[in-house]
Amino acid sequence: MNIIISNSSSEPIYEQIKKEIKQAIYSNELKEEEILPSVRVMANDLKISFLTVKKAYDELEAEGFIKTVQGKGSYVLPKNLELLREEKLKEIEKNISTIVKLSKIYGITEEEVVNLIRIMFEEDL
């Protein structure tokens, strides 16, 4: 479990932690049943408050990705890859919706957008 957070990011720390854990679950870096670092250990590693880590874990549990048991810790639930993929697909759709709205207002064509997509997809393989 290798979490990297940015203190200066506008994105809240607990959100950054959530994202990285989801990604680790998806990429199988974190396997089913695997125990996550305890809130205090991770807080210590990241030099942040354990309450911030707890917030991330609480939300990950509410979203069905991990399970926390008092006294024991938090572990990765039988992962629902489809769930994760769907969640991200929704995020992508939201971004696309923003793009389409902006494009229509500011006279950017469908082809221009598609070209950008294609170019950026090829980059940094």
Place this chain on the structure above:
Amino acid sequence: MNIIISNSSSEPIYEQIKKEIKQAIYSNELKEEEILPSVRVMANDLKISFLTVKKAYDELEAEGFIKTVQGKGSYVLPKNLELLREEKLKEIEKNISTIVKLSKIYGITEEEVVNLIRIMFEEDL
């Protein structure tokens, strides 16, 4: 000048105002040299503080879209459509970058994304 703001939006009111004015400038609803509502008038209309409107106007001026003169008011600068378009293009690129990153991690293909784009472009013409 017809500004609509949402009190419940997570987007700051001054940002909403900025966006709507930029859009109005782009669509020529607000023409070159046209006087914007005074900060107090708009604040009154929207039932918000004039300081919030001032913040929006100040930033619009810093970004080169309007000009404010003490005692007179704020008016639309000779508009630089290209500037606006470029600004929005950057916003779009940022969104695309997010999309591409997510897609690569979560196994969503270029074609899937392009299809979504095409579908959403056709919708709500």
Place this chain on the structure above:
DNA sequence: CGAACTGTTATATTTAATATATAACAGTAT
């Protein structure tokens, strides 16, 4: 059992961004 881990909860504080209220001041137009 007891020590050393886990997580939980409550309280209080800090910081930054947003938004507000109010009052006083300054420029412009008529």
Place this chain on the structure above:
DNA sequence: ATACTGTTATATATTAAATATAACAGTTCG
């Protein structure tokens, strides 16, 4: 002059995020 403009300063309120600290509770293991 008056009535608009914008400007500035001060103070306050709200919210989200993050923190610090202390006390409490469950689990594990020697």
